Amino acid sequence: MPKMCKGDNQNRPKPKIGFRTAGRLTAVQGLYLMENTGYKTQEVITDLHEMIDNGIVQNVEKAHCDFVLMEDIIKGVVKNQATIDPAIVAVLPEKWTIKRLDRVMCAILRAGLYELLYHKEVPAKIVMNEYINMASAFGLNQDNDMISGILNKIARTHRLIKP
DSSP states (O other): OOOOOTTGGGGSOOOOOOHHHHHHHHHHHHHHHHHHHOOOHHHHHHHHHHHHHTTOSTTOOGGGOOHHHHHHHHHHHHHHHHHHHHHHHHTSSTTOOGGGSOHHHHHHHHHHHHHHHHOTTSOHHHHHHHHHHHHHHTTOGGGHHHHHHHHHHHHHHTTSSOO
């Protein structure tokens, strides 16, 4: 077998992300679309299915996406937004509103908080890690600490993790 030189792996396909991670990532994209376009829940879900079928959603393939989780997160955030948004605002710096947050960050926080509060079968640390990593995937590296802090505070407040 020939030795690989530096740079030989540049043309290799990137590893696929996990099944559930793909569902979460796609749900965040859907929540972001809803915030920016005014699309209704089912319109966004339909569009996301089509975008994945056509290879438009980067790093997500149809066979490797948890569509059930994606739809549950989108529908759950919409249904429970009256609970989710105030919980986020409660841990923001004084005089901050939800509107002050970057829209991608807001979508990440809403999805993460929905899972923390309504999917207690998934350990809180796993949920928090998924959404903190997602911030990096969306290029929000400078906001990782804020996302981590908000999710941590909420998880501790709801006794999902030990103080």
